[in-house]
């Protein structure tokens with residue numbers, strides 16, 4: 001069974017306009033009109049890449065390759081450098097397989113990430129997309145930490161017209177997850193999505209709780225959760241990079257969701273995270289409304305940034 005594909009290039013391009021300005025347009029400005037690309041220009045390119053949240057290591061890789069290729073090639077015109085940068089950035093996603101397949105029923109998705117990154121909103125958007133594609137969805141409010149969290153998920157569940165499992169705040173998050181997965185089995189649901197509290201990556205007890213939720217789910221279905229999505233706020237740049245590192249140390253992340261890519265100049269961070277984590281980006285958030293979650297497509301993402 002195929003997962004949904006939600007894709008709107010214009011919306012993506014629109015959302016990434018600040019990133020495009022910072023990255024691609026600045027590169028063009030530095031390079032265009034120059035007959036020969038020399039060390040001075042490469043230094044400027046390097047500076048633009050670093051300040052575009054692509055990260056030091058990835059930038060060095062790109063600059064080294066550019067240097068080698070420029071030596072090899074006779075045509076040192078501006079288009080070449082831009083092409084190298086573009087190719088190298090795209091190659092970061094080489095392992096970003098287009099794995100949008102539901103192989104199990106119920107397909108259990110656990111959603112994790114620090115507070116405020118957009119977990120609950122993403123679940124609402126995911127539920128809506130699945131539901132629109134004729135999949136029966138159930139969501140579980142395992143964020144029992146904050147009183148309003150369950151109500152917020154409930155609002156999304158109503159919008160997406162899907163079932164929700166809720167308990168009073170302070171209840172054991174694992175028990176909510178357990179009940180959600182059990183109800184999914186009994187009710188013959190296709191997808192179960194579990195919301196979790198915005199745990200701080202430096203709080204060991206919260207990380208333990210996350211592992212406990214995972215363990216409890218796998219007691220009901222041995223292979224579950226089939227997907228553990230880490231949600232990162234693209235707008236936080238370097239912070240998102242360190243969150244990805246911290247989370248992958250303690251739990252096995254199968255995919256990334258990068259939110260708030262609308263209106264940020266820090267979209268370059270997606271390259272850095274993917275380069276460091278070797279975990280595929282599955283979805284990106286480009287706005288606050290229910291249709292603003294897109295399936296991540298590397299080629300289109302790069303094309304949207306480079307115009």
Ligand SMILES: Nc1nc2c(ncn2[C@@H]2O[C@H](COP(=O)(O)OP(=O)(O)OP(=O)(O)O)[C@@H](O)[C@H]2O)c(=O)[nH]1
Pocket residue numbers: 113114115116117118119120121122143149197198199259260261262284285286287288292
């Ligand atoms: N512009 C924009 N805003 C977003 C996006 N995704 C989420 N938001 C907003 O980010 C804020 C936080 O979203 P939540 O879904 O509550 O975040 P959370 O991770 O569940 O937060 P906690 O439950 O506190 O841990 C809300 O105001 C959302 O509307 C996005 O892709 N673009």
Ligand SMILES: [Mg+2]
Pocket residue numbers: 119120121143149195196198
């Ligand atoms: Mg939440």
